[in-house]
Amino acid sequence: MGxxxxxxxxxxxxxKLDIYGDMDRFACAFCGTEMIVQRRGGTVALKTxxxxxxxxxxxxxxxxxxxxxxxxxxxxxxxxxxYVDLEEKMSGKGSTRGCLVMILVIFGLLVLPRVSDSPVFxxxxxxxxxxxxxxxxxxxxxxxxxxxxxxxxxxxxxxxIEAEMEKHRRVVEG
Numbered sequence: 001m002g003x004x005x006x007x008x009x010x011x012x013x014x015x016k017l018d019i020y021g022d023m024d025r026f027a028c029a030f031c032g033t034e035m036i037v038q039r040r041g042g043t044v045a046l047k048t049x050x051x052x053x054x055x056x057x058x059x060x061x062x063x064x065x066x067x068x069x070x071x072x073x074x075x076x077x078x079x080x081x082x083y084v085d086l087e088e089k090m091s092g093k094g095s096t097r098g099c100l101v102m103i104l105v106i107f108g109l110l111v112l113p114r115v116s117d118s119p120v121f122x123x124x125x126x127x128x129x130x131x132x133x134x135x136x137x138x139x140x141x142x143x144x145x146x147x148x149x150x151x152x153x154x155x156x157x158x159x160x161i162e163a164e165m166e167k168h169r170r171v172v173e174g
Contacts (some may be wrong), residue, residue: 024037062174
């Protein structure tokens with residue numbers, strides 16, 4: 001079978017080639033393009049190695065994108081949960097501000113008049129309670145600022161994840 005050959009043209013440059021029966025892969029003597037000999041029934045055809053490599057690459061890219069979509073979906077769910085948590089903190093849900101102010105007011109109105117006989121002590125105590133309330137509001141405002149910055153970062157991360165997911169969806173869909 002090694003003595004018989006088929007005449008074909010190079011898939012890249014068109015040069016005349018002699019393809020022997022024992023050849024499965026070779027390079028064109030004229031342009032150097034690597035080719036695979038495909039035999040089906042009674043036909044013989046040439047296919048460049050790059051075509052085969054591109055098909056394998058496309059398949060592996062698709063698989064990698066499918067795996068990336070699973071990972072990115074989890075990342076997006078985590079980012080959304082973090083964003084909702086930060087929104088709740090910024091809106092005051094779960095905030096300790098209201099509880100602390102209420103405790104200060106109850107303490108100031110109910111306990112101090114009974115404990116204090118001195119008007120000076122009573123006024124000083126009310127001033128300390130007022131300062132405590134202001135301090136609680138200041139801490140809450142500072143936390144909201146920090147939470148707002150964190151929420152902006154999480155929002156940007158969600159946007160990046162969604163953009164990356166779209167890129168991988170296009171690869172999977174072909």
